[in-house]
Amino acid sequence: MLQNEKVCFSGVQPSGNLTIGNYLGAIKNFATFSNDYRCFYCVVDEHAITVRQVPAELRRRTYETLALYIACGVDPEKNTLYVQSHVPAHAELGWVLNCFTMFGELSRMTQFKDKSARHADNVNAGLFTYPTLMAADILLYQTDIVPVGIDQKQHLELTRDIATRFNSVHPDTFTIPEPYIPQTGMKICSLADPTKKMSKSDENPNAVIYILDDRDTIIRKFKRAVTDSGSEVRMGEGKDGINNLITIYSVLTGKSVADIEREFEGRGYGDFKLAVGEVCADALAPVHARFDELMADKAGLEAIMKQGAENASRAAYRTLSKVKKKLGFVI
Ligand code: ATP
Ligand code: LTN
Numbered sequence: 001m002l003q004n005e006k007v008c009f010s011g012v013q014p015s016g017n018l019t020i021g022n023y024l025g026a027i028k029n030f031a032t033f034s035n036d037y038r039c040f041y042c043v044v045d046e047h048a049i050t051v052r053q054v055p056a057e058l059r060r061r062t063y064e065t066l067a068l069y070i071a072c073g074v075d076p077e078k079n080t081l082y083v084q085s086h087v088p089a090h091a092e093l094g095w096v097l098n099c100f101t102m103f104g105e106l107s108r109m110t111q112f113k114d115k116s117a118r119h120a121d122n123v124n125a126g127l128f129t130y131p132t133l134m135a136a137d138i139l140l141y142q143t144d145i146v147p148v149g150i151d152q153k154q155h156l157e158l159t160r161d162i163a164t165r166f167n168s169v170h171p172d173t174f175t176i177p178e179p180y181i182p183q184t185g186m187k188i189c190s191l192a193d194p195t196k197k198m199s200k201s202d203e204n205p206n207a208v209i210y211i212l213d214d215r216d217t218i219i220r221k222f223k224r225a226v227t228d229s230g231s232e233v234r235m236g237e238g239k240d241g242i243n244n245l246i247t248i249y250s251v252l253t254g255k256s257v258a259d260i261e262r263e264f265e266g267r268g269y270g271d272f273k274l275a276v277g278e279v280c281a282d283a284l285a286p287v288h289a290r291f292d293e294l295m296a297d298k299a300g301l302e303a304i305m306k307q308g309a310e311n312a313s314r315a316a317y318r319t320l321s322k323v324k325k326k327l328g329f330v331i
Contacts, residue, residue, distance in 0.1 A: 007175070008037035009143040011044040011084065011134075014061035015051060016200035017210045018068055020280065024185035024251045025149030031073035033147065039079040040141050040312055041069055046084045046091060047134065050127040051119055051201075063301055064291075068211060070304075071290035082308030084137065089316035093136035094129075096323060100166050101132050105158060111151070118201075135159040140316040142175040150186040151197055153179055170326040174319075185251040191225040194240035212288065215281040222277035223270075233264035233272045242269070249276045252283050 010030060012022060033039050043065045048058060062083055069081055084090050106112065106128055116123040138146055138159050146156060156179040163174040190196045192207035202208050206221055213221070227241035235243050235257055246260055249272075255263070264272050294301060324331050 006037045006144045007141050008033040008039040008145045008147065008180075009042070009138050009141050009177075010040075010147050011042040011047070011137055012065055012069075013044050013048040014058060014065045015048040015053065016061070017212060018065065019188075019198050019200050020209045020211060020248070020284075021149065021188040021198035022200065023072065023211050024188055024248065025182065026147055027069065027072045027074075028185075028251075029147045029180070029182060030069065030079070031075070033145070034075065034078045037145065039074075040143075040315075041074055041079055041081050042084050042137060042312070043069075043082070044084045044134075044137065047130060050124065050130050051115065052122060063295065063298065066301055066305060067291050067294040068287070070294055071287045072211075076304045076308070080308045080311045081304055082312045083305050086305065086309035087312050087316055089140055089313065089320045090133065090136050093140055093316075093320055093323065094133040096327065097132045097135050097139070097162055097166070098129055100169075101129075101135075101158075101162055105161070106131060109158070110154060131155045131158050132162070135162045138177050139163055139174045140319050141312075142315075142319060143177045144175060145180050146177050147180040147182075149188075150181055153181060170323075173322060173326060182251075184247055188248060189240065189244040191221060191244075194226060194244045209280065211284060212291065213284075214288075215285070218281045218284070219274065219277035222273045222280065225273060227269050227273075231268045233267065233269065234261050242272075245272065245276050249279060252276075252279045 010026060012018065012026065018027070030039070030041055043062050045058065045062055066081060066083070070076055074081065109131055112128060112130065115127055119127070134155050135158065139162075148156065156177065160176050163176050167173050167176075188198045190198045190202060190207040191209070192204050198208055200208065200210075206224060209218055209221055222245070225241060225245060227245070228239050230239065230242070233242065233246070235246055246257055249255070249260055250257055264275075321331060
């Protein structure tokens with residue numbers, strides 16, 4: 001790693017089919033950091049098993065998530081793309097950070113509260129300590145910036161607290177990371193209940209646009225999106241459904257909210273929903289084409305993940321050895 005080179009890190013779980021929430025809130029922004037940062041983008045399979053997975057599906061989705069990174073513009077020549085479980089340093093540092101994280105802090109995490117309510121039969125210790133592994137992911141690379149959706153802000157704050165605590169006992173160990181949360185697109189909402197985050201684990205497929213949905217499905221789902229009883233395409237308090245659609249249209253086209261409101265003045269929700277569907281399908285078409293090519297060459301994807309794991313391991317072990325020395329482990 002070059003001295004003074006800034007580092008960017010992010011991760012996505014291979015726990016389901018990726019949604020336009022994952023795309024607009026996170027992955028779409030990944031490529032924009034490649035010129036100014038050394039970037040590590042990880043498929044976090046170890047995080048995914050905090051919820052039960054079907055092994056064959058987890059394996060397939062790990063390939064798919066890696067392929068989607070690339071199909072969304074993240075160039076494997078310019079970025080380090082890899083799978084979390086291929087770099088054991090993540091789990092090792094995760095253990096150490098468990099010993100620098102308080103039970104009370106983990107108990108306050110809203111993702112833990114949500115997921116333990118949804119998976120009440122499997123509130124395992126890994127689900128509880130999920131954020132310490134996430135902190136390890138980030139801190140291993142001396143990360144400066146972490147592009148994520150707003151739902152991850154609390155985990156980033158905890159990561160900063162853990163790093164600061166460790167540094168206060170063992171000075172100059174970790175860089176304190178900053179989140180990068182996009183202004184527009186930080187929280188894409190469900191099409192069925194626009195007060196809720198769009199989530200890849202939603203059991204209603206009509207609530208979610210998957211990145212890999214075909215054109216007709218995308219247009220049909222937007223047509224059926226829940227909106228209020230009004231008809232004016234205008235952002236407003238309590239108009240969660242239309243606000244969400246305007247946000248999606250705005251991130252996809254780069255148009256401002258004011259311009260969008262002007263463009264659709266005097267036209268109803270029906271026209272607007274169709275326009276959002278078309279713009280979304282157009283934006284995803286090239287992603288689909290590239291994804292299909294990549295998935296047809298599994299050996300190519302395996303070569304990318306192998307190379308990525310080698311690069312990542314080198315950087316990760318530098319931090320891990322420093323941590324072990326500071327702790328007093330015999331190395
Ligand atoms: P799950 O639904 O299984 O909890 P998830 O999609 O929320 O999964 P990840 O796959 O780990 O979780 O998310 C990857 C990235 O996508 C994170 O940076 C997260 O903040 C972002 N993201 C997820 N959903 C949305 C959304 N609806 N709007 C904006 N960003 C999102
Ligand atoms: N916790 C994230 C996924 C994740 C992540 C990370 C994101 C795991 N490790 C490191 C950014 C950096 C999620 O559930 N969305």
